[in-house]
Amino acid sequence: MSGESLFSFFTDPILRGPTIGCMLMSLAAGLVGVILFLRKQSLIGEVLSHAAYPGVMLGVLVAGLFSITENEESLLSILILAGAFLTGSLGLWAIQLLQKKMRVSNDAALCFVLSTFFGVGVTLASDVQFSFTPLYRQVMTYLYGQAATMTDVHIVIYGTLACVVVLIILWFYKELQVMTFDAEYAKSLGIPVKSLDLIVFVLVTLSVVIGIRSVGVVLMSAMLIAPAVAARQFTHHLSVMLALAAFFGMTSGFFGNYFSVRLTESLALAYPATRMILPTGPMIVLVAGAISAAALLCAPERGWLVRLWRASVLASEERGR
Amino acid sequence: MERGPLFNPYHGETFWGFLLEFGRRMGALLIGRLSFDQLVSDEIQVLVLIGISISSSLIGTFLILRRMTMLANSLSHTILIGIVLAFFLTSASLRGQGEIPPMEIMLVAALATGFFTAFLTEFLTKTVKLREDASMGLVFTNLFALGVMLVTLLTRNAHIGTEAVMGNADALHKSDLSWVYLIVSCNLLLFALFFKEFKLTTFDPALAYAMGFSPSLFNYLLMTQISATTITSFRAVGVLLVLAFMTGPPLAARLFTHDLKIMLVWAVLLGSCCALMGVAVTRHILTIYGAALSTSGVVVCTILFVYLSTAAITRVAIIWHRLVGNASI
């Protein structure tokens, strides 16, 4: 497996599923992440992914009840996705309810829904462990992600999702722009803010729910936050920010796969006795994180180090006078 | 699955039977008829969980009022890096055996990680001027990802397992009990000593600052308490349960009171009830259905149930009040 070119990541039948799949997933996540970031709701992704977990387990349980095995992957995936979407949406609804009716503050509502839904998921997972043991592997697959076993089917699924997200953003760009900026003003213009809000949340839920297959429940929120953070550093235009977030997302998806494969190979050469496989999910997150860190520090104009340098230049100019 | 004495008095018990037996045995313990060595795993679970719930409910009440709960979520993720650090700090001989590092080292590592997490998040928020929710999100996801990578490299196994999340309540030891209650005492002491400072910095940080108290000092103190509570609970119940105890019982208490002292007391009471009932329910399900569910998972479900019930009861009480009030006019 050594010596592949970058290109082979797109063509090799084993590598292309994870690579292209993760790239498309990060593209969609990055785009919706921009909207969440601008609405100051970046942590919704974290809650959604944890709230989706019991749904994953429900899907697995239903599969177990109908004796569906891992071989019928498409059917299993559909059940899992449906369950995840259901509980994810329920989680979102619960947050709204807690904030509006029960006067709970935003962060407490997020944390409460996150921990309780996840706890329900953990309980269901323990049931899966004993009732339908062969399916228990699904628990790990969705908890920490398992990009390496993604197939061409996943490329299709993620591709469709990415297309839907891109289309919605293109079609409703100006509406999304004004309502994210100032929802009340948008309403005063007659823009159907409530319906578009719903569409946005459906897209976010879909992105998270579909994405947890690749990076897992725990790390999914990173793919919604990091590309948006990085993109903001380089532009004052929303359109450019969206494009950059998509680009950074895809880059993370690609290089996450690339580095995890390469490093696994190097480690195999250095320590041939062990069969260490570096997980892809965390690697994608770390690449995305590195891009954000670089953007936060070094972006022209907004980068922190750049600002420091400019300030010191100004200060020395002042002193020179 | 159970490693207590061969005869487990709770074997085959249902919910009420469990509670009865537990009460009986705890009574015996208190009057000295039963010794600590004779405690079985179920009881240790309950006692440990009650300890965790006391610490968490107390801390959680303040976190909710100070809007710091997501910090607890952040710390629950980054603690993984702390555990990896602890692993490094342990002597090589212990490492080879694949044992978990001693609690003292884990504690130090957890505190260090906690400080590092808070520091990094504050750096991003205050200095780099990134908004708070994004800062937190970036920090804890990347540290966690780093932790997973390091665990893979060290243990040659990417699967840190669900134990990190759920813990292994069935492998509890008496030493866990002592550590948990040590932290409980520390928390109780801190809150008793500095109650008015905590209260002031929670409800009026500006005034506190003007009076010479530092709100951020108490933020860091709380964060230290979170780290200590989380790491001592880690082996028992993973990180999940701590979070649930920190949010559920205090939120439930807040449904019917706004007085800080009453909220604290009720949060502790409700949390402890959930701990006891949760273990009882787990035993019940094991007995009746033969399914060995995760104890921490069931306890979280209990917390959810208690919250929903409290919400329903207070709602009904309000409506009843209104009806009765109207009727008396």
Add this chain to the structure above:
Amino acid sequence: MESKSKESPFVLEINQLRVNYDKTPALRNISLSIPAGLLIGIIGPNGAGKSTLIKAALGLLKPLSGKVKFWNQPLQRVRQRVAYVPQRESVDWDFPVTVRDLVVMGCYGRLGLFHSPEKKDWVATDHYLHLMGMQDYAHRQISQLSGGQQQRVFLARALLQEADLYFMDEPLTGVDLATEIVMIQTLQELRKEGKTVFIVHHDLNTVESYFDWVILLNRDLIAYGPRTAYFTPDYLNATYGHNDALFNHAWPFSSQRQCVVKNKTAQSST
């Protein structure tokens, strides 16, 4: 195009509007009718419900009861004829949008879904930016503007909507003198064209020079109508709830100070 003959003489009619914020009443039983072509100041202390009144009229808040009609029709039918300028603080100024992009938002309602701004919209945008003296800032990100400049950009956006009725929430609060002058002149131009402008205003000193009518609000509607009739110490007393004697004693000094500033040149007064 509605037939003008069917239009009522009132551009805005509010009938028994009640708005609650949580359980407390924010507005209690407001009824008023406003004719066209006026600059109207909405006056009242903090928490009086001034912003609430505007938001309820625009359908941004759900009232407990009451009806609002514009030209004798519900808002949905005539939305394009009503423009809203929100408070400056309500906006996230770090949002990635330039001055020009912000102003062009004014035409989004008119365009409807699936249509992007066309050349004529951009031309109009540049025109109104020029009118507000902000053409040089067209490509700046909005956080790089001063308070007064931000307010002018908001006004340019409202002008782009080319509405007949304008609601403005504290547009003159915390702006520099130059901005205030430009804005008042623009608003007076609007009035000349027969438009109606509602402004939530805080500075009692300038009410006399700026407004034709006033609406005095303190959760209840104290009074509304021509400024000359209703902007008087008695009504202000009722609105602001001041101690009778103290207010009457202070009022003449306040108006005196205004005159003193106007007559002197280099002034070192507070």
